[in-house]
Amino acid sequence: LVMAAAISEAELGISAALDGPIVNAAELRAELAKRGYIFKHKTDVELLVRAYQYWDKELVRHLRGAFAFALWDSRKERLMLARDRFGQKPLHLYQAGGVFYFASEVKALVRAPGVKAEVDMAAVGDYLRQRYVSGPRTLITGVRKLAPGTYALWQFGNLRETRYWSPPDGEAAGIMPRAGGEPVEGFIERLDDAVRLHMASAGPVGALLSGGYDSAAIVALMKRHSDTVATFAAGFADDKKSELPAAARIAEHLGTSHHEVVLQRRDVLAQLPTLVARRDAPFCRPADVALHLLAHEAARKVRVGLSGDGGDEILGGYRRHTMLRALAPSPRRINGLYVIPVSDPKEPPPAEGSASTLRRILYYEQVGWLADNLLERSDRMTSAAALELRTPFLDHRVAEYVSSLPDAARVRGLSTKWILRKADEKLLAGVKPTKAGFRIPLADLMRGELRDLVVDHLRGAGCRTRAYYDGAVLDRLIDEHLATKRNHEQTLWTLLNLEIWHRTYRPS
Template sequence: MATARRMLAAVAHRGPDGASWCHHRGVTFAHCALTFVDPGRARQPLRSAGGSTVLVLNGEIYNHPELRRELRADGVRLRTGSDTEVLVELYERHGTAVLERLRGMYAFALHDARTSTTVLARDPMGKKPLYYTRVPGGVAFASELTALLRHPAAPRTPDPAALAGYLTFQAFCAPGSAVTGVHKVRPGHYVTVSQGKLVETEFWRPRLGAGPRVPVRQAADRFEELFRAAVARRVTSTERRLGVLLSGGLDSSAVAAVAQQLSPGRPVPTFSAGFADRDFDESGHARAVARHLGTEHHTVRVTGRDLADVVESEYAAADEPLADPSLLPTRIVCRAARQQVRGVLTGDGADELLLGYRYFQAERTIEVLLRLMPAHRLQTLLGALVRVLPARTGNLPATAALRLLARGLDAAPEHRFYLSTAPFRPDESAALLTPDARAAALAGPDPFAEISRLLQGQDGLSGVQRSQLAVFAHFLRDTILTKTDRGGMRSALEVRAPFLDLDLVEYGNSLPTALKLRRLTGKYLLRRVASAWLPESIVHRTKLGFRAPLAALLREELRPLLLDTLAPAALRADGLFDAEAVRVLTDDHLSGRRDTSRKLWALLVHQLWYRGRAAAPPAPLALTEETHRAP
């Protein structure tokens, strides 16, 4: 009980609607609630009607109404209107096979007393986090690393072997974590623990390939049907009012358009960030979309001081290092949105599903050029091009994307995206680490192992497809979705992503590349479909991307924190990073000689976490013991 209180206090921000616990046949469950369905009766942990299974669920099962009808047709009398009860009753009948039928975003843990088995499961996209570690007598698990580390038997030693991967991917990628001995359940996997044995099983993985050829109009009609259904699932699965994070780009604007169509006569709340720097500001486009659709629009003005305040107040106590700077404005906008709604929709996933990133355009260009000339000649050509292309820190023109991608031309297509965009390439990170940390990193796992695993059995993919699968593997799952979950749930705001609906993803993955990337125009099908809903200027505008003015932030508002955190004496005491190498990066950036902001940001984020991980724990929560406690 005391351990459950300490652990749950660390994630109290995720659920302000009450906290409960129960002990079931040797397993303790605790849950803090953010309710969307039947808040009066659907308290968790939830026990099955037969009493054999107890379950805690983080997230939402969007197709629970259809599954509920099936249970009732089989004679099951349900006690609540919650998706959690539907899940636990279906599990009692079908076991882990139920995972193949769920549509939603979720991580859940359950204990089945019939087989003395604990199951930890995570949805196919990895929208909700789930950490676990072995402890005497079984496993401990939690939605956040900070909570897991409150368990008295949990390991607490940072993992230097995982540092190289973090410096390349900007995140600690599943199944690893920043702490030795702590793991994440991989997206599309479940872990079973029984009689001391731990077994990981995959139930879904992304597969690319050309399905049957279909006419463009037929493909667009089917895409629109699935997209509308995906938005409707997320809007109609709750009676709570939902908003939309509206950037003013195509993806979030399409989501807002369908959400507003599903809410006739009642404006949907939309929220956007406004920056003073025009290279980062899309608020004017967002306002134009809001006027066109008739939404209730809110612009959240974000200053450099606002961004710095988030870093200074939250990053030392962060769940795990994440070096994506767009987490900063995401956190601020989500905090403002929570004052109006408790859930929002986003356009996340469209770029990965429909080849919207400029890197895919550059990859296609390289693919074509390699048919015309050998690789060594292309390397020479691109090397000359790189020397004359302009460098920008805000918007990223297609030529700049090609410039970055050319850095990884000698690598496999599935590695190029990361090698071109990484704060530190593997050879750079090795030089940055101290000898002891370098030895640990070199002895650690291959950072690209998960990408290689997902490519197994998918022969014949083009370079663009291999790159797409790689971007899906880590950038989407471990960076983008971690950012949105963390940015929203710090304020108990649930973030829902219609483009990552499983039915829509599987359809998009089955389509030929030409229906997603037509010549050098990404998201072709979405542009075709959305042209009936949005102004032409939005449908065809160049993607800006949701970014933070990082270079200026480190030179100005965050300069004192940067100098203090990355001071040579502090780095020598920590023993991870070479103090002189970091000093050169810092001096170059602060003097304006070159922009090293992404490198410095990755180091700053890690070191704030590294030194703050021993911060005083939050006060334990007062928990309610559920009346269905098992004997």
């Protein structure tokens, strides 16, 4: 955790540490000032302490933004730990043999006295199946994640965890909006408020722009609140389907100060081992390297970067979401779309009034893939570049509003993110976003720039001692891929990064 509090225990008996911004800090500070609280430093950490004084553990329900914090109350001899609602900021725990440790990063815990760095084989199974580890597990036995939207209280040797918020898509839809254009206007209003709050910063603010619907909407709304907005986009020099042209077109239309990061293949080789250590886990996607380099370039000019992360998971942005209504009566077919089953084939279809199939799938993605993979990698890659990433789509008021709408507001026919597409028509006025998806020529990289790294790690003596490798099969995969007989890029990438992680952490 960073930003250790400058609040003395002699004054309050309270100490705190905070990772991440409280984006509604100004509003909370004004509310608490009306109740007689005095602010000397006007930092987010001081605000955290004052909010705790007034609301006690319920303060988490009043905070907006990406945060994790630890707060020690010496009067009650109580430690409070908490994560934001979607788990944008990490917080890891270790409890054994009468000791209790907590830290933002796994690497800090494995260095703590008495903690043995042993591989959790069930977590390795998670990674090999789905290329990320489902919470609360990590790859180290005994080290676990505090769940998103949860606070924990450690007092007198006992730990109690409470879930203070869950994505509302896990429940049946509530409010039904009136007909007409209100849902789109209501969505824009709430997203605009989230963007305004997330732009509050002591330093310059920019945006990561892909050219797709999500980031284009964020930048368009940023322009409502600032005449000067810096945008940043990345792409490979030899990628014919690069997102760079689409991002440049959106940037020109909106009048931003636009910056491009043109990547070379050698950048992947140069960054990979170092970033696995920063990631605290093996890489899920090769695009993580590009994200880090993009964040590094952005950090030279801005302190905070807004992104469109979370838009797909909140609004139904994946192609598989358009298939769900047709497959709703058949749980087996729905399960076939996912690595981990999301419904029981033996159970009957949900009763009328319960959460729809689409809502249940979105809920699963929000508490699984989003928290344990997408947000985790985004936070690590941008933090390693000294860029503070903020995600307005994951403001809980935006999520709660969208969840109150009928399913057709998100997925309509073959159209994903319907409400966002309609919002962009109003916000962009004549320019249509195009999302190509960030691509890395991974198969060719493994036969070229990454070839020696692949051979060294996957044919090395250390690799062959792992309990989960079959040496003969692995040799065949490597030979077939290098000889261009077969394309095994995903399997080899998954195993390569697991081996890099082993060499970095050296667990038993």
